[in-house]
Amino acid sequence: MRSEPLLATEPxxxxRNIGELFAIAITQTRRxxxxxRKLAVAGDKAxxxxxxxxxVLSEREQERAQAIEESCIAAIxxxxxxxxxxxxxxxLVPAEELSDLENSLLSTAYGAWALAVRHRERAFIFWTYxxxxxxxxxxxxxxxxxxxxALRDGNLLRRERRLAWRAERREAVAGDTPAANELSSAALLESLLLRDIYRWSQEAxxxxxRHLLSLIGDGSQGPMPGANDALPHAEALDEIKRRALRHAEQLSxxxxxxxxxxxxxSRLELAQQLAARSIARLADLRTIASQAE
Structure with a gap:
């Protein structure tokens, strides 16, 4: 999955001529x-x-489109x-990547800048073709x-990506909280996730x-610690769902x-098995969450 080429197909x-070249460029840029722009107005406060x-990226592309149009007028x-x-x-900005970022509970500024870098890397490869x-x-x-x-622009975006990574790293180091510590322990995350899936199932x-319980086994081990805590209002259940999805994504x-x-x-095969199971579980949880809405 991570070894796919940046550019899936060649031109x-x-x-044949300058008019066609500028038409291609402005179509890709406007797209x-x-x-x-769609992601610039998406999402909640988080x-x-x-x-x-x-x-920022939307404004940059609009300015690029204007510059392409002016260059075309000057040329022809x-x-x-x-x-x-x-x-x-x-x-050059595949819808799948945008959807993954928009729907992820782990989306960060670093991830957004990284996507923009890939966009300009694709543009560089495309124009070299x-x-x-x-x-x-x-x-x-x-x-x-x-x-x-595209190469110059990619270098500028890499700088923004690097700054975002450093800022997020500083926040992670400073944030010595249970939530930050969860990321360092897959075993703890698995335990927290299974507990929340069980609690989610009790209100579903x-x-x-049945689908939720199938994700945590046959239930013969009995209720999990903390699973039967009261859910006084709908917001509490919504938070359980959101937390379960976040933990499932973190584990993947x-x-x-x-x-x-x-x-x-042997280590590779084990990690791949765990990843495959975790990704399938995340897909199931997202499906169940969408059905409940």
């Missing part, structure tokens, strides 16, 4: 701006740090139009300029209850990272 045909990043005397396109330009396939010198020169611009309709991330760091085959 399907050479770009990126729309994607970023999503605020991520939303702020996407506000008019703005690019969809009629210049012979094939639909590939999306266009330059390599170009049949005229003018198209090749313009595509090389687009590639250089029968079909969902821990096991995937462990697989990446594995130094021997």
């Amino acid at each position: 399907p045909a050479p770009v 990126a701006a729309q994607h970023y 999503f605020e740090p991520v939303r702020c990043v996407f506000e 005397g008019r703005a690019p139009t969809p009629a210049d396109l012979r094939w639909m330009p590939m999306d 266009v330059a390599a396939l170009a049949e005229t010198g003018s198209v090749r020169t313009a595509a090389e300029g687009m590639a250089r611009e 309709p029968a079909p969902q209850r 991330s821990i096991y995937l990272d462990e697989a990446d760091r594995a130094v021997d085959q």
